[in-house]
Amino acid sequence: MKPEQSRELTERLEKAALLLLKLEIFRKPDDLARRFGLPLPVVRYWWRNTDQKTEAIEHRDLTPRQAKTIRRATQVLEGWEKVKRYRPQCGARLANGRRCKHSVVIRSPEGWDQGCLADRCRMHGGLSRRVRKQKVDDDGNNE
Numbered sequence: 001m002k003p004e005q006s007r008e009l010t011e012r013l014e015k016a017a018l019l020l021l022k023l024e025i026f027r028k029p030d031d032l033a034r035r036f037g038l039p040l041p042v043v044r045y046w047w048r049n050t051d052q053k054t055e056a057i058e059h060r061d062l063t064p065r066q067a068k069t070i071r072r073a074t075q076v077l078e079g080w081e082k083v084k085r086y087r088p089q090c091g092a093r094l095a096n097g098r099r100c101k102h103s104v105v106i107r108s109p110e111g112w113d114q115g116c117l118a119d120r121c122r123m124h125g126g127l128s129r130r131v132r133k134q135k136v137d138d139d140g141n142n143e
């Protein structure tokens, strides 16, 4: 996964989470994190960076548009489990000419500002904090 795709995905998750917290679909960041399998510190951090004001809407007062927005946000967050399970392959070139088939790493909470998924597996520097200039597997020189 390219770094920008990873960041986009992370932004989508953040936006969806904040919407559901804002509307008090979930009362606490921790509840939301547990429900969707997201790291607790990440969701707490997202929420702390907002004004943390909520505006609960009674369920019966939801407009169809709001209901749709909520449904969509929920789907985005539900997608996270799938993303975790079917992470892209690392793709680093191995000495035998093949490519590494391990899944890329899910970054630790501190790393999520770079995107939730790294572009490499654990063995090939996925946990490294440095920003890779670009993914180099296409010419295979860097592995």
Ligand SMILES: [Zn+2]
Residues within 6 Å of the ligand: 090, 091, 092, 100, 101, 102, 120, 121, 122, 123, 124
């Ligand atoms: Zn690898």
